[in-house]
Amino acid sequence: xxxxxxxxxxxxxxxxxxxxxxxxxxxxxxxxxxxxxxxxxxxxxxxxxxxxxxxxxxxxxxxxxxxxxxxxxxxxxxxxxxxxxxxxxxxxxxxxxxxxxxxxxxxxxxxxxxxxxxxxxxxxxxxxxxxxxxxxxxxxxxxxxxxxxxxxxxxxxxxxxxxxxxxxxxxxxxxxxxxxxxxxxxxxxxxxxxxxxxxxxxxxxxxxxxxxxxxxxxxxxxxxxxxxxxxxxxxxxxxxxxxxxxxxxxxxxxxxxxxxxxxxxxxxxxxxxxxxxxxxxxxxxxx
Ligand SMILES: *[C@@H]1O[C@H](CO)[C@@H](O)[C@H](O)[C@H]1NC(C)=O
Ligand SMILES: *[C@@H]1O[C@H](CO)[C@@H](O)[C@H](O)[C@H]1NC(C)=O
Numbered sequence: 001x002x003x004x005x006x007x008x009x010x011x012x013x014x015x016x017x018x019x020x021x022x023x024x025x026x027x028x029x030x031x032x033x034x035x036x037x038x039x040x041x042x043x044x045x046x047x048x049x050x051x052x053x054x055x056x057x058x059x060x061x062x063x064x065x066x067x068x069x070x071x072x073x074x075x076x077x078x079x080x081x082x083x084x085x086x087x088x089x090x091x092x093x094x095x096x097x098x099x100x101x102x103x104x105x106x107x108x109x110x111x112x113x114x115x116x117x118x119x120x121x122x123x124x125x126x127x128x129x130x131x132x133x134x135x136x137x138x139x140x141x142x143x144x145x146x147x148x149x150x151x152x153x154x155x156x157x158x159x160x161x162x163x164x165x166x167x168x169x170x171x172x173x174x175x176x177x178x179x180x181x182x183x184x185x186x187x188x189x190x191x192x193x194x195x196x197x198x199x200x201x202x203x204x205x206x207x208x209x210x211x212x213x214x215x216x217x218x219x220x221x222x223x224x225x226x227x228x229x230x231x232x233x234x235x236x237x238x239x240x241x242x243x244x245x246x247x248x249x250x251x252x253x254x255x256x257x258x259x260x261x262x263x264x265x266x267x268x269x270x271x272x273x274x275x276x277x278x279x280x281x282x283x284x285x286x287x
Pocket of ligand 2: 203
């Protein structure tokens with residue numbers, strides 16, 4: 001049995017290394033002057049992405065709800081080397097703001113090379129208690145606004161051989177407890193943009209579309225949410241941000257970060273009962 005386990009892990013590692021090896025290598029210079037729009041950029045992974053793009057010398061537009069914080073992030077981007085760093089405050093639960101933000105970026109930067117969709121609305125980390133209004137609201141913030149922005153930016157991305165980058169989650173591939181509304185918005189994203197990936201390829205489109213599957217990342221928001229409920233290791237936000245940027249720049253269709261999120265997507269199908277047992281027992285919950 002132990003030999004089998006080792007063999008299993010070894011073959012996964014070999015497959016993983018083979019995939020890494022065949023991936024095109026990241027050229028930081030390719031981002032100098034690139035016109036980038038990052039959403040959810042006031043904090044967490046989005047903020048870290050803004051700083052990485054800045055260090056690579058990109059021209060950035062950032063957006064989130066809080067104008068004051070955006071201004072501070074934009075200032076830091078300029079000090080880190082961004083050619084441009086502009087911001088626009090927006091509420092992605094509004095029906096018009098998502099398109100307004102894309103228009104702003106297209107106008108201020110004269111086009112887009114990267115659209116990086118990363119924002120999420122706040123959602124409780126607790127058992128489903130029947131709040132359908134919240135689910136509907138979260139669907140607009142986490143899903144419909146992505147569709148609106150992607151469609152609005154597509155002609156410019158097409159013209160500029162640009163990239164569309166979707167920040168998604170392991171919870172888009174397997175459900176976990178306490179995240180029913182969040183998980184459904186992420187499943188929706190993967191369904192929609194998975195379909196779009198096919199259509200772009202079938203159209204010989206100039207646009208690359210990357211879907212990024214992230215595990216637990218050590219952002220303040222995530223850490224605060226899970227405190228006392230689950231105790232699993234979290235991966236660093238800055239590294240997650242860099243890997244997302246590299247995935248977009250090398251035009252890859254998928255990213256799994258950290259690497260064990262990929263393992264989880266395999267085990268949930270291969271050994272579902274064991275996976276479910278582990279997931280359910282990771283939670284500190286007494287009914
Ligand atoms: C594919 O091309 C058709 C015909 O030009 C166009 O109508 C459609 O919007 C394109 N789809 C995508 C996803 O770009
Ligand atoms: C891709 O870009 C080139 C110009 O760089 C353009 O001629 C071509 O029509 C574009 N392809 C699509 C599918 O729009």
